Amino acid sequence: MNLLPLATLLLTLAGLSLxxxxxxxxxxxxxxxxxxxxxxxxxxxxIGSVTFVPKGKTVSYTITIDHTHFTDYFLSMKExxxxxxPELWCHLPYPYEQxxxxxxxxxxxxxxxxxxxxxKKGEFGANFWNGIYYQMKIENGRILGVAQAVDLNQLxxxxxxxxxxxxxxxxxTDIEPQPRFxxxxxxx
Numbered sequence: 001m002n003l004l005p006l007a008t009l010l011l012t013l014a015g016l017s018l019x020x021x022x023x024x025x026x027x028x029x030x031x032x033x034x035x036x037x038x039x040x041x042x043x044x045x046x047i048g049s050v051t052f053v054p055k056g057k058t059v060s061y062t063i064t065i066d067h068t069h070f071t072d073y074f075l076s077m078k079e080x081x082x083x084x085x086p087e088l089w090c091h092l093p094y095p096y097e098q099x100x101x102x103x104x105x106x107x108x109x110x111x112x113x114x115x116x117x118x119x120k121k122g123e124f125g126a127n128f129w130n131g132i133y134y135q136m137k138i139e140n141g142r143i144l145g146v147a148q149a150v151d152l153n154q155l156x157x158x159x160x161x162x163x164x165x166x167x168x169x170x171x172x173t174d175i176e177p178q179p180r181f182x183x184x185x186x187x188x
Contacts, residue, residue, distance in 0.1 A: 028052075028138050028187070029059045029104060035114070037083070038184040040177065045069050045083060047091075050110065050187060058101045063113050065091060076126035080117075087118045087181040090126070096158045098165075107136035107143065108165035114145075114185065117152055128152040133167050134185045143187035147180055148172040 032051045038044050048065040070081035073090065082090040094112035102110050116132040131152035134145030150167050159166045177183035 026141060028141055028143050029102065030054055033143070033187045035063075035065075036186045036188070037089075037182040038186060039085070039182050040180075043085065043182065045182065047083075052102070055101075058103050060099075060101050061110060062100065063110070065093075075119075076128075078126065080126070083182065084121070085181040088121055089132075089181050090117045090119070091115070092117055092131075092152060092155075095155060097162055099163070104138055107145070108167070111136060111145070112165055112167065115150070115152065116182075118181065132180075132183075133172055135172065136185065136187075141188075143185075145185040145187075147175060147177060147183040149175045 029052045032049050034046050035048045035050055036044055036046050046066070047069060048063065050061050050063045052059045052061050065081075067081050069083055070091065071084055073080045073082045073088065075090070080090040080092070082088040092115045094109075094115060098109050098112065100109055100113075102108075111134050114134050117126060117128060118130050118132060119127045129151045131150040132147045133150040135148050136143050136145035138144075150172050154166055154171065175183075
């Protein structure tokens with residue numbers, strides 16, 4: 001006989017509760033979280049999810065991009081999945097092996113999985129120098145990020161050191177988010 005329902009009922013009547021396992025964790029670096037790109041005019045696109053698994057001082061992750069909101073484009077001899085808005089916002093995931101780890105103060109590898117290129121719809125070809133890298137941090141229990149500029153041409157060849165993210169502090173430039181389509185990311 002399963003006594004859990006009876007115990008739950010008795011504790012509820014007494015104003016107490018049993019701890020229950022939760023699918024959604026309040027820890028920003030544990031469990032499955034949604035990846036939401038945000039615009040300046042209230043746009044919000046849920047583009048997928050990331051699942052964090054703590055492992056000591058680092059946290060490993062797996063990322064899943066949902067291409068439901070994306071449109072296929074063939075730009076500069078490459079098929080790309082792009083979000084349409086005032087600009088095309090094309091996802092270019094990091095193409096080389098990487099550890100897929102983060103820590104509370106370092107989201108570099110996750111940012112490399114969320115690389116985008118932007119361009120005006122009428123422009124010809126891909127403009128890889130118009131790369132977007134989301135600089136992320138934990139704030140109020142969520143991972144928040146702001147777009148920075150990177151030159152995605154740097155990824156044409158694998159880096160010499162595969163253990164170090166190629167877009168470090170000196171390869172990124174702050175940009176004004178106002179003219180960009182989706183300059184913010186929130187992971188919650």
